[in-house]
Amino acid sequence: MTMADVIVIGGGPAGLSAATTAAAHGARVILVDEQAIPGGQLSKQIHKFFGSREHLAGTRGFAIGRRLLEDALAAGVDVRLGRAAYAAYPGTGGEFEVAVYGGDAATGGSRAARLRGRRLIVATGASENPLAFPGWTLPGVMGAGAVQTLVNVHRVRPGRRALMVGSGNVGLIVTYQLLQAGVDVAALVEAMPRIGGYLVHAGKVRRAGVPILLGQTVLEASGDGRVERAVVARLDERGQAVLGSERSFDVDTICLAVGLSPWLELLLILGVRTAYIPALGGHVPLHDRDLQTSVPGLYVAGDVAGVEEASVALEEGRLAGMAAAESLGRGDRVALARAKLEVAARLDGLRGGPFGAARREAKARQVNELSGAPPLSPAAAAGPESVPASRADGRAGIPGRPRPVAVIECYQQIPCNPCETACPRGAITIGSPITNLPKLDVDACTGCGLCLTACPGQAIFLVDRSGETATVTFPYEYLPAPEVGRRVTAVDAEGRPVGEAAVTSARMTRKTNRTWAVTVTVPHAYAGVVRGMLRPRR
Amino acid sequence: MGPEGSKPKTVICRCEDVTVEEIRKLIEKGYQTPDEIKRLSRCGMGQCQGRTCRNLVLQEIGAATGREGKDIPMSTFRPPTKPVKLGLYARARAEHEGGDDR
Numbered sequence: 006m007t008m009a010d011v012i013v014i015g016g017g018p019a020g021l022s023a024a025t026t027a028a029a030h031g032a033r034v035i036l037v038d039e040q041a042i043p044g045g046q047l048s049k050q051i052h053k054f055f056g057s058r059e060h061l062a063g064t065r066g067f068a069i070g071r072r073l074l075e076d077a078l079a080a081g082v083d084v085r086l087g088r089a090a091y092a093a094y095p096g097t098g099g100e101f102e103v104a105v106y107g108g109d110a111a112t113g114g115s116r117a118a119r120l121r122g123r124r125l126i127v128a129t130g131a132s133e134n135p136l137a138f139p140g141w142t143l144p145g146v147m148g149a150g151a152v153q154t155l156v157n158v159h160r161v162r163p164g165r166r167a168l169m170v171g172s173g174n175v176g177l178i179v180t181y182q183l184l185q186a187g188v189d190v191a192a193l194v195e196a197m198p199r200i201g202g203y204l205v206h207a208g209k210v211r212r213a214g215v216p217i218l219l220g221q222t223v224l225e226a227s228g229d230g231r232v233e234r235a236v237v238a239r240l241d242e243r244g245q246a247v248l249g250s251e252r253s254f255d256v257d258t259i260c261l262a263v264g265l266s267p268w269l270e271l272l273l274i275l276g277v278r279t280a281y282i283p284a285l286g287g288h289v290p291l292h293d294r295d296l297q298t299s300v301p302g303l304y305v306a307g308d309v310a311g312v313e314e315a316s317v318a319l320e321e322g323r324l325a326g327m328a329a330a331e332s333l334g335r336g337d338r339v340a341l342a343r344a345k346l347e348v349a350a351r352l353d354g355l356r357g358g359p360f361g362a363a364r365r366e367a368k369a370r371q372v373n374e375l376s377g378a379p380p381l382s383p384a385a386a387a388g389p390e391s392v393p394a395s396r397a398d399g400r401a402g403i404p405g406r407p408r409p410v411a412v413i414e415c416y417q418q419i420p421c422n423p424c425e426t427a428c429p430r431g432a433i434t435i436g437s438p439i440t441n442l443p444k445l446d447v448d449a450c451t452g453c454g455l456c457l458t459a460c461p462g463q464a465i466f467l468v469d470r471s472g473e474t475a476t477v478t479f480p481y482e483y484l485p486a487p488e489v490g491r492r493v494t495a496v497d498a499e500g501r502p503v504g505e506a507a508v509t510s511a512r513m514t515r516k517t518n519r520t521w522a523v524t525v526t527v528p529h530a531y532a533g534v535v536r537g538m539l540r541p542r543r
Numbered sequence: 544m545g546p547e548g549s550k551p552k553t554v555i556c557r558c559e560d561v562t563v564e565e566i567r568k569l570i571e572k573g574y575q576t577p578d579e580i581k582r583l584s585r586c587g588m589g590q591c592q593g594r595t596c597r598n599l600v601l602q603e604i605g606a607a608t609g610r611e612g613k614d615i616p617m618s619t620f621r622p623p624t625k626p627v628k629l630g631l632y633a634r635a636r637a638e639h640e641g642g643d644d645r
């Protein structure tokens with residue numbers, strides 16, 4: 006039987022960074038993941054991530070997963086992919102036993118093994134929440150994760166016309182990816198009266214003309230053997246469907262993106278204490294500042310410790326890896342103490358702003374409850390609040406200025422800063438905390454457009470009002486490729502057509518990583534209005 | 544949205560084919576913890592081991608009793624947490640003794 010210092014279950018950002026960190030501090034580490042592809046959720050993400058450069062933001066998700074695997078291998082982690090942990094037991098001497106099992110491509114059979122480790126880090130991520138309604142078991146109703154596996158991993162179109170349910174970041178991002186894959190999205194419905202995810206992500210699907218129906222939900226799916234129709238209705242304050250408000254959409258796909266819950270099974274088998282904290286996805290394991298659970302030697306990191314983001318998962322992984330190594334007497338105590346503090350500070354930064362505040366408090370409660378301190382204010386129990394849009398629509402660049410200038414339409418305090426790092430002139434400032442809004446020094450901006458393609462929210466545009474007609478440059482990620490000289494239908498931020506415009510430039514370089522910067526000419530009066538174009542039919 | 548919107552004849556546990564109607568009847572009869580409902584209806588005892596229906600059952604209990612998530616106990620979990628072949632358990636000893644694989 007294999008004996009390791011640390012066993013890590015889960016090879017997403019949390020597990021990989023935990024394993025790499027523990028190994029870097031001298032621990033012998035084995036990591037198992039049931040998937041053959043590393044990176045967890047990241048392996049299915051084709052969009053540029055938000056977050057900070059330290060967390061590889063601006064990089065596309067799957068590429069982050071690969072980078073993290075390389076780091077783990079380089080640090081000497083024994084990575085075993087295609088291996089599911091199906092059981093975990095406390096060993097007799099305070100260690101842990103993990104039973105793993107997986108298919109064997111070479112023999113077509115399957116192999117089992119039992120691993121033993123002195124410390125165990127569980128980083129199993131989260132699973133998707135279901136939504137039950139009549140017809141939800143028809144083929145064609147699927148979770149956002151399944152849609153992503155089909156579209157982004159296997160390049161299979163799940164259908165022709167889809168209805169998206171849920172406006173969190175997952176629903177918004179997957180809607181965008183469906184559009185990129187050539188699927189019509191009839192509408193996005195959201196039961197709450199406000200958009201759950203970041204407005205910059207909502208902006209991308211709005212610009213494509215997808216209506217976001219707030220305070221509405223899917224009541225029923227029907228069809229002959231598969232989804233052909235979805236009935237959507239408005240909800241009253243008590244969450245009841247309003248009679249007579251039903252509307253039918255002809256769709257063959259209904260995609261559910263109604264939240265995630267931590268994947269606790271293995272932790273529950275090992276007997277960890279949990280708390281119910283809706284802001285973190287429901288039942289979550291209690292843990293201390295070092296991410297150690299109520300079971301000594303058992304650590305958690307990432308979405309399983311509370312559903313947050315990849316950047317948080319990376320930092321928590323580092324913390325758990327350091328703490329596990331430290332508890333084994335590895336690494337330099339002083340250096341570890343300093344490094345742990347730095348991670349804690351970065352985690353605070355990531356949990357700033359109106360989106361992060363509820364999570365920050367919830368996290369504190371999670372830690373305090375374990376140490377017996379009284380729980381914090383009940384505000385933490387509520388879900389994250391989204392701030393209403395304070396759109397300064399129609400900001401129009403600068404008339405008479407001899408060159409284009411960046412226009413940043415990012416109005417929510419989200420943990421994101423690739424625009425700041427992308428600007429070679431230092432014209433964009435976010436500073437600390439990372440949730441600050443970007444500030445543009447108009448005089449320093451040369452209009453180079455580097456920030457425009459770096460921004461994962463596609464919230465930056467270039468407006469040039471120096472000529473006889475104005476030009477607007479916007480990011481674009483759809484096929485067919487934009488063509489210079491072509492006349493296109495320009496749209497506003499809501500995806501409403503505003504008129505015809507000519508494409509005068511369409512640039513994509515290795516640096517822009519598959520994002521085009523498309524420039525169209527428009528009348529001056531429209532410079533603050535045009536924010537994209539309709540996708541030409543093939 | 545809460546489960547109020549889901550009309551009867553909605554399947555909640557697809558592995559064991561349990562409908563929301565059956566769950567609601569059990570709750571009415573006073574079985575108001577996930578473990579009781581699981582044992583009586585097999586809801587959550589199929590292939591996926593409750594991965595899908597677990598939250599739905601919690602919602603149903605919450606809606607019927609007015610209890611909040613924090614006040615509803617979770618069901619007990621036992622290995623295996625993933626579907627594995629029976630032979631694995633049958634051969635367990637032999638495999639596990641020399642069974643360090645890659």
Ligand SMILES: Cc1cc2nc3c(=O)[nH]c(=O)nc-3n(C[C@H](O)[C@H](O)[C@H](O)COP(=O)(O)OP(=O)(O)OC[C@H]3O[C@@H](n4cnc5c(N)ncnc54)[C@H](O)[C@@H]3O)c2cc1C
Nearest residue numbers: 015017018019038039045046090130307308314315316318
């Ligand atoms: C559509 C979408 C878009 C997102 N966009 C962003 C973004 O732009 N920026 C950002 O910061 N975050 C984003 N996120 C969130 C981010 O992906 C997650 O927060 C992050 O991946 C969590 O990392 P993790 O390591 O905790 O879990 P995961 O990434 O979920 O990894 C868990 C891993 O554990 C494995 N596993 C689970 N159980 C077992 C078992 N029993 N045995 C073996 N292996 C097991 C799984 O196979 C998986 O690989 C997005 C998420 C989604 C769904």
Ligand code: SF4
Nearest residue numbers: 428450451453454456
């Ligand atoms: S356009 Fe260029 S100079 Fe201006 S803010 Fe963006 S990156 Fe900086």
Ligand code: SF4
Nearest residue numbers: 415421423424460462
């Ligand atoms: S403008 Fe800056 S902070 Fe806002 S989404 Fe874009 S890169 Fe992130």
